[in-house]
Amino acid sequence: MADALFEFLHTEIVAHVYKEQAQRGDTEKERSSSLSALEGMGFRVGQGLIEKFTKDSPSFKDDLDIMKFVCKDFWTNVFRKQIDNLRTNHQGTYVLQDNKFALLTQISSGKQYLEEAPKFLAFSCGLLRGALSNLGLESVVTAEVSLMPACKFQVVIQKN
Amino acid sequence: MAVCVAVIAKENYPLYIRSVPTQNELKFHYTVHTSLDVVEEKVSAVGKALADQRELYLGLLYPTEDYKVYGYVTNSKVKFVIVVDSSNTSLRDNEIRSMFRKLHNSFTDVMCNPFYNPGDAIQSRAFDSVVSGMMVQAC
Amino acid sequence: MSIPDYMQCAEDHQSVLVVVQPVGIVPEDQFFRIYKRISSVCQQSIRSSQRLLYIRYRHHYPPENNEWGDFQTHRKVVGLIAITTCASAKEWPQTSERFHGQKEVFGSTLYDSRLLVFGLQGEIAEQHRTDVAFYPDCDSCPDLERRVEDFVESIFIVLESKRLDRTTDKSGDKIPLLCVPFEKKDFVGLDTDSRHYKKRCQGRMRKHVGDLCLQAGMLQDALVHYHMAVELLRSVNDFLWLGAALEGLCSASVIFHYPGGTAGKRAARKPSISQAADSGKRHRPGAQELLIDPGALTTNGINADTSSEIGRAKNCLSPEDIIEKYKEAISYYGKYKNAGVIELEACVKAVRVLAIQKRAMEASEFLQNAVYINLGQLSEEEKIQRYSVLSELYDLIGFHRKSAFFKRVAAMQCVAPTIPEPGWRACYKLLLETLPGYCLSLDPKDFSKGTHHGWAAVQMRLLHELVYASRRMGNPGLSVRHLSFLLQTMLDFLSDQEKKEVTQSLENYTSKCPGGMEVITLPDGLKFPPVPFTKLPIVRFVKLLNLPVSLRPHKVKGLLGENMSSKSPFIYSPIILHNRGDERCKKIDFQWVQGAVCEVQLMVYNPMPFELRVENMGLLTSGAEFESLPAALALPAESGLYPVTLVGVPRTVGSITVNGYHTSVFGVNSDCLLEGLPGVKTGGCMVEVVPSLPRLLLSTSLPRSPHVAASEDISSSVALQLFNGETQTLTVTLDNIGTETLETLELSSKIISTKEKLLGDILNWDIQEAQSHLPLLPGCSLSLTVNIRVKLDFSGQENLLPDLSDDGISVTGLPISSPLRQVLKPRPESKALSADPGKNEHTHFKTLEAVMTFKYSGGGGHVEGFYRELCLGIHVDVEPxxxxxxxxxxxxxxxxxxxxxxxxxxxxxxxxxxxxxxxxxxxxxxxxxxxxxxxxxxxxxxxxxxxxxxxxxxxxxxxxxxxxxxxxxxxxxxxxxxxxxxxxxxxxxxxxxxxxxxxLAPLQWDVLVNGKQCDCDIVTDCRVGDPVSLEVKLTNHSKKEVGPLALTLVAFQDYQNGIQNHDLQDAVTFIGSNTFYIDKVNPTFSSTCTGALLFLYTGDFYLSIKFQDDSTRRDLPPAFFGLPTVHIRALESPIENGA
The missing domain is CATH 2.60.40 (Immunoglobulin-like)
Known part of the structure; x- marks a missing residue:
């Protein structure tokens, strides 16, 4: 029971943000601002969560170590399962693949509603970005879905 | 019992610094500020050092005539610094570690508070009381 | 030895010390020129062997340091070069004496000495002596360096001999004990024959030999000797010398590992072209590396010939070992409080090595230790130097914050209370150097965005100290600059009390030296950028205001094509180019007029907890010339948004951009540019200025109206009270109060829409008369007369008003043309008045408002097609x-x-x-x-x-x-x-x-009696007995035909008492018929009936003409058939003569 709580809440958050945007007027600019709002929410939550989850773990060796932690412990704590596949090009780009992403399972399991998926992934992208940011890695996170409920998160670490 | 507790953000500016009021506070500012050098050195050394040296607790940073300065860094590169009186020899390493643990827990709570923006000064009263609990009580 | 030499590093151990001193009075610049030339000979390869000799020069060396020469040979002075000027031969003996005296000072250790004499010529100068060189003056000594090289050679010879001497000393038991100064008393009365003692002597001597080898350029030997010495001394626990031996070992290893030198920031020593180690290899390409076990060496020493065969790598310490050994050495030194200086120097050397090895943590530990070495009583100068050096060393290892900290301590030391003449300049300079360590830059632009970087409390302290130091230094301008920087960047961190204090002290400083916007440059090139006060006050909104309505320029329509769009390319372009969303580029849609006072409104906010006085606040503009009139204002404490209006006069035509504003607060002038203030919102900053237009002042003959004008456009208004139907004249006088000539004037009026029905024109004027005065020069005036006539329709009120019908007097039947005077009867109360009781029951004001608009133009504005409008409001209260x-x-x-x-x-x-x-x-x-x-x-x-x-x-x-x-x-x-x-x-x-x-009835009836028209009050005369002709003419003005009709004439007399007498057959006869028949009369036609009457009697007779009842009459309204009454007076005919 407790598992579904966050999923319900998340669905409602997405609906609420889009309803607000519709009330203000529907233009292209407004649509993207809802996504930014959701991503921003996720960012802040990610920062707080990662602080909590890394409280007791030792410090990380390098970027790969951090990504592994995110794939295993962090993802498990939030979505109750691990990332199924992590790929990297060792140059700062990582692709996290989740074959049964918790927030998408209840929407469809095929191609239906594919165009609605981005709305429901914005928050999670922010979550990832916030977690990484607090660990010292500035990144750009994007998500893509080709077949629900599997999705891929692509993380590009910004080095400056 | 600490005489000064400081929390420093990962950009190396203070989020929170509190010291025993009877002393010249600026002196503690200086002490903590200069200890950052040592902290940074240690943190960068961790990457090069062996894999088992991965604790969050940094240990004694450097001793001065009157004080001993201890450091701790979280995974989010937030640093905690505790300054204790040198004369207080009864304090053991374990106690210092536990003080840091308490600080870390309290800081995590602050971080999860939605009204707190990361990067702002810490104004949480709960955090304050945790810190008061581990500072030397002014008579 | 009391003064540590902080600049020493490990490789100095291999150098020989030469002191260069003046004898007598030598001008400083001359001396240092020579000194520089001498110092250039710091590295020399010896002719006879491949070794390299290093020389260290000092122009000042305390003699007591010399006494430690046995301990570490690089500390003793082995060469003396004296420089003197001598003008004449007479002084020569004296000079010579002095020279000898100086030699005595270092006599015990001196290997050789030289005297350089400048300025002496003559016989003595011709002498050829090895130890004295004569030069005519300091500029003509070309062979100076060569002489120095010779000198160095001679020193080397002595050194080499001493080395060989010691090395091959086979005197067996009698090795003297080398001591350091404070040890001497410890060894008095000791048993010199014990093994312990002997070993000690040997160990110390071995170490000494190692030193000599190192100085002589024989690294390998030195290493071996040091190793041996270490063994020996360790066994006898001779800690001090053990430390020295270890240190020597470290030095040699350092020299080997780091040929570039460990001096850090100082010019690195040039790596020697050929090191002794390499030279051995070069000359013996096939030589194997031999390991010589130090323990195998006997006390007899190593054969000098085998020195080149000694392998090198194993004897040298590894880099980690170097540090270990240093630690050990220092710990041994630490046991002897008199060896503080040695200890300190050793620490410094170790730190330099660690810096190169990039082991900052350990370096910091060493330095930490160094801080606490007690050197006894140090003079203030020495303390300053110590802290400075510590700071530099920390910098070297990358601990910038600590470095800044110590630099600050050094700065504070410069001005410690115990110093008789505090060095504020030095203090200031040092403080400036600490700034980067605290992430403090003096450029306010770095602080304008983002969160505060750095530690606010510490930075504020530092800034306060900078201010204080600069003040004591005597540069109030700098103090002002720093203090304003503090106020500007740290405003958010200051408490209220602090804010007051800072501003008060700022005012104190600026009373002596006002702050400005120029860049302050220090003599050494450091620049301090200006600090504008952008937060005092904080500007939130900048808005350019339109001119007051009466001064606004209006564009004459139809001149669009000729508009000066060259000045403002954005005006009519439908395409919005480069819309960066920057509202400052927005063009404002109104214009300003050259020569008119224009306003810009700023909303400002005072963040201080006390009243803020801003003086000389004005605008910074670019583009057309704008004369800004400064304003002074006092903002209350922590006010909310407060509007401030800045005024100025554009003096030329063009486009004006408001770039910012300047203020003078607390005596500091600031120029704040809007683009540097991200928080400012503005509705556009660029405005166009049109050429000047004349300015008219309107005055009227009638008093001003207290009424608020219906719209703000009306510049003035008059009020009158008129009765309905009344006319009033209004004289309008226009004074040309501007600077331009008035060239055109037009007047129009408009009635403000009202529900009242207007009857006729209200306003009437003659513009030609006014226009005859044009062009009107400045200072002249013209007047215009306007007639105001009101005629309103007050109908609808009649039912409220009394009329006379209640009197019961009927309307009809009144005698004609007698105005009746009736006294008003009181009105019955039954008719309630619908108007409110407060109003006058019978009178009801109606108000009428009209606006007269004067359009005028002249001067440059007229050429460009602009005009101004003056509106006069006319408010008329109309009383019925x-x-x-x-x-x-x-x-x-x-x-x-x-x-x-x-x-x-x-x-x-x-x-x-x-x-x-x-x-x-x-x-x-x-x-x-x-x-x-x-x-x-x-x-x-x-x-x-x-x-x-x-x-x-x-x-x-x-x-x-x-x-x-x-x-x-x-x-x-x-x-x-x-x-x-x-x-x-x-x-x-x-x-x-x-x-x-x-x-007028369309059927026009005319009755003519005797040819004369008859009507109501016309009395026609006729004579009795004369036939009276009667004509009745009908003119049909209607659209339909009329008729046929029949008329009957009836005569009667009216007794005026209501009785009429129709019985007049006797009196009146009709000639002919009294009935007329009229046929159909078509429209616009007329028909006439004629007849005649005869009156038989005199009297007043009336004729009434009646219609017979006819069917046609029913179609037409009876009014058409009103016929005039004919009144005939028959008069007596005059008696005719003869009738």
Whole structure:
């Protein structure tokens, strides 16, 4: 029971943000601002969560170590399962693949509603970005879905 | 019992610094500020050092005539610094570690508070009381 | 030895020390020139061998340091070069003596010495001595370096001999004990024969030999000797010397591992071209590395020849070992409090090595230790130097914060209270150097965005210290600059109390030296950028205001194409290029006028907890010339948004951009640019200035109106109170108060829409007369007369007003043309007044508002097609003067004329006279109602032109207007008491019945008696007995044909008492028939019937012409058949003579 709580809440958050945007007027600019709002929410939550989850773990060796932690412990704590596949090009780009992403399972399991998926992934992208940011890695996170409920998160670490 | 507790953000500016009021506070500012050098050195050394040296607790940073300065860094590169009186020899390493643990827990709570923006000064009263609990009580 | 040499590093151990000193008085610059040249010989390869000798030069060396020469040989002075000037041969002996004296100072350790004499010529100068060199002056000594090289050679010879001496010393037991100065007393009375003692002596000597080898350039030997010495001394626990031996070992290893030198920031020592180690290899390509076990060496020493065969790598310490050994050595030194300086120097050397090895943590530990080495009583100078060096060393290892900390301590030391002459300049300089360590830059731009970087409390302290130091230094400008920097960047971190203190001290400083916006440059090139106060006050909004309405320029339409769009390319472009969303580039849609006072409004906010006085606040503009008039204001403490208006006058035409503003706060002038202030919102900063236009001031003959104008456009307004129908003249005077000539003037008016029905034009003027004064020069004026006439329709009120119908006097049947005077009976209360009780029951003001607009232009603005407008509002309160409460007509007695009965009610409080054109005056008292009758010509409606497009209603209105104006022309009102007169209008009062009566019947009946027209009041005379011809003519003005009709004439007499006598057969006879028949009369045709009468008696006779009842009459209204009454007076015919 407790598992579904966050999923319900998340669905409602997405609906609420889009309803607000519709009330203000529907233009292209407004649509993207809802996504930014959701991503921003996720960012802040990610920062707080990662602080909590890394409280007791030792410090990380390098970027790969951090990504592994995110794939295993962090993802498990939030979505109750691990990332199924992590790929990297060792140059700062990582692709996290989740074959049964918790927030998408209840929407469809095929191609239906594919165009609605981005709305429901914005928050999670922010979550990832916030977690990484607090660990010292500035990144750009994007998500893509080709077949629900599997999705891929692509993380590009910004080095400056 | 600490005489000064400081929390420093990962950009190396203070989020929170509190010291025993009877002393010249600026002196503690200086002490903590200069200890950052040592902290940074240690943190960068961790990457090069062996894999088992991965604790969050940094240990004694450097001793001065009157004080001993201890450091701790979280995974989010937030640093905690505790300054204790040198004369207080009864304090053991374990106690210092536990003080840091308490600080870390309290800081995590602050971080999860939605009204707190990361990067702002810490104004949480709960955090304050945790810190008061581990500072030397002014008579 | 009390003064540590902080600049020493490990490789100095291999150098020999030469002191260069002046003898007597030598000018400083000369001395140092020579010194520099001598110092250039710091590295020399010895001719006879491949070794390299290093020389260290000092121009000042305390003799007591020399006593430690046995301990570490690089500390003793082995060469002395004295420089002196000697002008004449007489002084020579004295000079020579002095030289010898100086030699004595270092005598115990000196290997060789030289004297350089400048300025002496002559015989003595010709002497050729090895130890003295004569030069005519300091500029002509080309062989100086060579001499120095020779000198160095000679030193080397002595050194080499000493080394060999010691090395191969086979004196066996009698090795003297080398001591350090403070040890001497410890060894008095010791048993010199014990093994312990012997070993000690040997160990110390071994170490000494190692030193000599190192100095002589024999690294390998030195290493071996040091190793041996370490073994020996360790076994006897001779800690001090053990430490020295270890240190020597470290030095040698350092020299090997780091050929570039460990001096850090100092110019790195040039790596030697060929090291002793390499040279051995080069010359023995096949030599194997041999390991010589130090333990295998006997006390007899190593054969000098085998020195080149000694392998190198294993004897040398590894880099980690170097540090270990240093630690060990220092710990041994630490046991001896008198060896503080040695210890300190060793620490410093170790730190330098660690810095190169990039082991900052350990370096910091060493330094930490170094801080606490007690060197006894240090002078202030020494303390300063110590801290500075510590700071530099920390910098070297990358601990910038600690470095800054110590630098600050050094700065504070410069001005410690115990120093008699505090070095504030030095202190200031040092403080400036600490700034980067605290992430403090003195450029306020770095602080404008983002969060604060750095530690606020610490930074504030530092800034305060900078301020204090610069003040004590005597540079108040710098103090002002720093203090303003503090205030600007740390404003958020200062407490209220601190804010007050800082501002007070700032004011103190600026009273001596005002702050400005220039870049302050220090003599050494450091630049301090200006600090504008952008937060005092904080500007939130900048808005350019439009000119007041009367001064705004308007564009004449139709000149669009000729617009000076060259100045403002954005005006008419439909494409918005480069819309970066920057509202500052937005162009404002109003314009300013050259020469007019223009305003810019700023919303500012005072963040300080006390009142802020801003002086000299003005605008910074670019583009056309704008003369900004400065303002001074005092903002209350922590005010909310406070509007401030800055004014200025554009002096040239063009485009003005407001870039920012300048203020003077607390004595500091700041120029704040808007682009540097991200928080400022502005609705556009670029405004166009049009050429100047003339400026007129409007004044009127009537008093100003207290009414608020209906719209803000009206610059002034007048108010009048008029009675309905009254005319008032208004003289408008326009003064040209500008600087331009007035060239054009136009006037138009507009009635503000009102529900009132207006009758006629209100405003009337003659513009030609005014325009004859143009062009009007500045300072002149012209006047214009405007007639204001109000005629409002007060109809609809009549039912509220009393009329005379209640009197019971019927309208009809009144005697004609006798104005009746009726006293008003009190009105019954049954008719309630619908108006509110507060109002005057009978009078009801109507207000009328009109606006007169003066359009004028001149000067440059006129050329460009601009004009200005002045609006005059006219507010008229109209009082009803007279009311025609009832209009009725007397029954039509005449065909052409009609009597209108008007019940006139005087609603004013004054008496008035109504005067109809026929000279009938009717005097009415206040609130009196009277009836008056006027005679009006009937007129045809058809004569009123009818336009086919008009609607029925419009036609009716026009008809009424036409009638009314006809009638009105006969009426005028006079108020004798008030000297006012006007016109009364019956427009709107006429009702249909009246109109019908007024209508000239389309069937025009004319009756002519004896050729004379008959009408109501015309009495026709005729003679008795004479036939009277009678004609009745019908002109058909209607559209239909009329007829046939039959008329009957009947004569009667009226006794004027209501009785008429129709029985007149005897008196009147008709000649012919008394009945006329009229056939059909077509429209516009007429028909005439003739007849005749004969009167037989004299008297007044009336003829009435009646219609016989005819069917045709029923189609037409009876009014068409009104015939005039004929009144004939028959007169006695004069008796004719002879009849």
């Amino acid at each position: 003067s007279v009311f025609f409460t009832r209009v009725s007509t007397l029954p039509a007695t005449s065909m052409r004329q009609c009597h209108l009965l008007l019940d006139v009610f005087n609603s004013t409080e004054h008496e008035l006279t109504i005067n109809a054109k026929n000279n009938q005056d009717l005097l009415l008292y206040a609130s009196e109602c009277q009836r008056m009758a006027i005679q009006v010509d009937k007129f045809e409606f058809e004569s009123v032109c009818v336009q086919p497009e008009q609607s029925q209603q419009q036609w009716e209105t026009e008809r009424q207007q036409a009638q009314g104006s006809l009638i009105n022309s006969t009426l005028s009102i006079l108020h004798p008491s008030l000297q006012r007169e006007g016109e009364a209008s019956v427009e709107g009062v006429l009702n249909q019945l009246v109109l019908d009566h007024l209508q």
